[in-house]
Amino acid sequence: MATPKKLLIIDDDPDFVDGIKTILRKAQYEVDVAYNPKDGFKALETGQYDLLLLDIMMGRGAEGIMVARKMRKDTRLREIPVLIITGIREQIAFLFPGEQVHPRFVAVDELVEKPIEPTLLLEKVEALLKEAKVKKAKAT
Amino acid sequence: MENRICIIDDEEVVLDSCTLILEGSGYPIVTTTDGTRGLQLVQESQPDLVFVDLKMPGISGFEVLERIRAMDPNIVTIVITGFATVGSAVDAMKQGAYDFLPKPFTPDEFRLIVQRGFEKRRLVLEAIALRHEKELLREQFAAIISHEVRSPLAAVQQSLMALQMELEDRLDEDQKKRLQRLQVRIDDLLRLIHTWLRVMSVDESKLRETFRRISVATVVSKAVESVQPQAMRKDIEITTSVEPLSCAVTGDEGTLVETLVNLLVNAVKYSHTGSQVQVRAKEQPDNLVLSVADTGIGIPKEELPYIFEDFYAGKTGQMVEKSSGLGLAIARRIVQAHGGTITVDSEPGRGSTFTICLPALE
Numbered sequence A: 001m002a003t004p005k006k007l008l009i010i011d012d013d014p015d016f017v018d019g020i021k022t023i024l025r026k027a028q029y030e031v032d033v034a035y036n037p038k039d040g041f042k043a044l045e046t047g048q049y050d051l052l053l054l055d056i057m058m059g060r061g062a063e064g065i066m067v068a069r070k071m072r073k074d075t076r077l078r079e080i081p082v083l084i085i086t087g088i089r090e091q092i093a094f095l096f097p098g099e100q101v102h103p104r105f106v107a108v109d110e111l112v113e114k115p116i117e118p119t120l121l122l123e124k125v126e127a128l129l130k131e132a133k134v135k136k137a138k139a140t
Numbered sequence B: 001m002e003n004r005i006c007i008i009d010d011e012e013v014v015l016d017s018c019t020l021i022l023e024g025s026g027y028p029i030v031t032t033t034d035g036t037r038g039l040q041l042v043q044e045s046q047p048d049l050v051f052v053d054l055k056m057p058g059i060s061g062f063e064v065l066e067r068i069r070a071m072d073p074n075i076v077t078i079v080i081t082g083f084a085t086v087g088s089a090v091d092a093m094k095q096g097a098y099d100f101l102p103k104p105f106t107p108d109e110f111r112l113i114v115q116r117g118f119e120k121r122r123l124v125l126e127a128i129a130l131r132h133e134k135e136l137l138r139e140q141f142a143a144i145i146s147h148e149v150r151s152p153l154a155a156v157q158q159s160l161m162a163l164q165m166e167l168e169d170r171l172d173e174d175q176k177k178r179l180q181r182l183q184v185r186i187d188d189l190l191r192l193i194h195t196w197l198r199v200m201s202v203d204e205s206k207l208r209e210t211f212r213r214i215s216v217a218t219v220v221s222k223a224v225e226s227v228q229p230q231a232m233r234k235d236i237e238i239t240t241s242v243e244p245l246s247c248a249v250t251g252d253e254g255t256l257v258e259t260l261v262n263l264l265v266n267a268v269k270y271s272h273t274g275s276q277v278q279v280r281a282k283e284q285p286d287n288l289v290l291s292v293a294d295t296g297i298g299i300p301k302e303e304l305p306y307i308f309e310d311f312y313a314g315k316t317g318q319m320v321e322k323s324s325g326l327g328l329a330i331a332r333r334i335v336q337a338h339g340g341t342i343t344v345d346s347e348p349g350r351g352s353t354f355t356i357c358l359p360a361l362e
């Protein structure tokens, strides 16, 4: 593997972040963290990330959703794969009434619940990166 | 709060005496001799207590009562009966009137019944407020649990997982085991919280939106599969018999599996090692009948009325294993959302059979 992939975590719970950051770093990913949606979106705009790990329930409610909605409107950010990490699956269902529990709000995304098994986390990240790459290759 | 009264009686003199009797009590009174006008007054003045004469020209007292009920079932109504026709008063009370006042009556009798009416009204309003509060509490409780309790636990668990990975080659076997045990304990807690949230969030009307045609055989096999590991640990054999159905069943597969799983987990949990648990699906006229039968410890008669309630864990149950008393409560909610019923037949020392009846469509 040439250059390591760059990941961004947006999550307001530092202890949870430490947990997944450790697992991802051990697997040779380069990991940045933003602890609120605002900093997170700024980081996304300025940095070149290969994948985003996004918490939904932040701040006073589902503020993570705003990040996803803004990403959807941006032609470049739209292509970044997103692993959505949520406290509870049902919360997602209620945020997207009538939609499938799997919310396709960007080109490539996937949903997991906290806490997430290290092997499962790494599998999902890898799979998303691969899917995004295939998609990009097809587009060009 | 002020107590308001409305009196509807075609005899002017009755209205006058009632007003006189209550003069000085400070209760606002509105009166009328006509049923239709009375309904208007009720609508406008929102009384706590309404007296209705059963025998009036024009629209009948019964109809007035019925319309008031439709308007606001929490208004307390008392009927006034002219000739001592207790019969019609009883009929009115069957329809929801709270009490009756036979004519002629003394001032004291009238005052007394007014007091009783207001007392009843107070109780009704209190019950409504309580119910509302309970509902709010339930919602808030769910939010608090998911946010304030579940999130920190998830963070702790995530860090433990990371630690275990990092320390893989530095811990000895004993230390590794302890770390693992911590994770198991937290997993148990997370699962428990999930169950609590589940029982509070089973929204019967929302569930109905996801109904579609389901295969009973699939529901049964999925449920059995998920309980199999627990059964094997106790050397319990789960046998299934699914009769082919002549009609289609609609419902929500996920929650029906959940229901059956809860029953099966109980059957395994409350059975002796090496015994058998039987799952059956069969058709009865208009119904699909699912049953789970065990030959375990059974349920004492005095506990039977409570086992489907939230957080009720039976005494015998607790002797066997720690429990939260929610499995059956969730099952009941889900079955009710399907328009079905869940019942139990049990004998201490011999075993229990839980039966679910679902209306089968077409």
Ligand SMILES: Nc1ncnc2c1ncn2[C@@H]1O[C@H](COP(=O)(O)OP(=O)(O)OP(=O)(O)O)[C@@H](O)[C@H]1O
Binding pocket: B195, B262, B266, B267, B270, B294, B296, B297, B298, B299, B307, B308, B312, B313, B314, B315, B316, B317, B318, B322, B323, B324, B325, B326, B327, B328, B329, B351, B352
């Ligand atoms: N098959 C059974 N045999 C004997 N007792 C049972 C059986 N199923 C339920 N019970 C009794 O009914 C009680 C309520 O059952 P329920 O499944 O709601 O809660 P629980 O099993 O105690 O806890 P959990 O929330 O973990 O399911 C139990 O505590 C137990 O006493």
Ligand SMILES: [Mg+2]
Binding pocket: B262, B265, B266, B323, B326, B327, B328
């Ligand atoms: Mg149970």
